[in-house]
Amino acid sequence: MPDRAYRLVVHTSVGGDRMRVRLSNAFGDRPLTFDSVYAGVQRQGAALVPGSNRRLTFDGRTTVTIPPGGTAYSDPLPGRVRARTNLVVSLHSPDAAGPATGHRLAMQTSYLTQGDHTADETAAPWTRTTTSWFYLDAVTVRTPARTGAVVALGDSITDGWESTTDLNRRWPDQLSRRLQHSRATTVRGVANAGISANKVLADGASPSALNRLDRDVLSHPGVRTVLVFEGVNDLKARTGVTAQDLIDGYREIADRVHAAGHCVVGATIAPFKGWPEWDPAAEAVRQEVNAFIRTGGLFDAVADFDRAVRSPDDPESIRPAYDNGDHLHFTDAGMRAMADEVRLKDLECASGPGR
Structure with missing residues (x-):
């Protein structure tokens, strides 16, 4: 206007x-x-x-x-x-x-x-x-040369939906709190590149992670590591996306991040049983994708967000204390559990082709 x-x-x-x-x-x-x-x-x-x-x-x-x-x-x-x-x-x-x-x-x-x-x-x-x-x-600010930044590439969960407004309790914010005085890493900066409804593979309300990677992630100065937490929107859209489709998408992201000389950490996809679009077929793909993230060797390190937030009584669902009520998004406590799951030393990983 x-x-x-x-x-x-x-x-x-x-x-x-x-x-x-x-x-x-x-x-x-x-x-x-x-x-x-x-x-x-x-x-x-x-x-x-x-x-x-x-x-x-x-x-x-x-x-x-x-x-x-x-x-x-x-x-x-x-x-x-x-x-x-x-x-x-x-x-x-x-x-x-x-x-x-x-x-x-x-x-x-x-x-x-x-x-x-x-x-x-x-x-x-x-x-x-x-x-x-x-x-x-x-x-952006100028920092000592040894100081790096991590970019969180994600969807509405990374965006912080249902965290408390004005209190900066999104999981990237809570990760930032941990990083400020850590001796495990010289990564201090955090850029939140979460967008609601974002998918790895397909454009929708926003360009896909693949299509916005250069603009929203790799263009930031000082980036040392990219933490990828994407995939649930691809699964719950019921478009027939397979585990291999998602793995191929992750592989392209990792290849491009490495080619830019950065580390890439993969986060497992969190549970969403109870969300209206959940079904056993999507859950089977989620389990297969998460197994690959954990053991496939594609990423320099893994942040097991699924393990951090799933219910011990029903591993296909979010732990009740972390569930905001829609069975997809998280309370402030759930956001903190994800931030706490990131091993800070993993943000210092060796990067680039031939790592």
């Missing part, structure tokens, strides 16, 4: 300096202009810590126009961003129209207003709320 401003709240993982933001017009059908972009630190709600809100530039200019399908990085912002901080990016577009590139299930309250109030550190102009992010694609 023209003349709309967005105040978007995002939670950082690793700390560092020379912060940059990446804006995206990936799904736009026309050029998109931003004439004012600021970044500050959240105080409460839409209000910012006084003095923290600073203008971002793009190639030295305060205005940037992004072509359809394109992205734009801001210039580095002097100063340091602390780890696990609620950063607020405020942006205004005079001409936004057509399809908006965004992230629907942000599990985070952000704010909207008409007119350019991006420089305002108070909450007063920001009278509307949203739980989606628009146009903001990534936040």
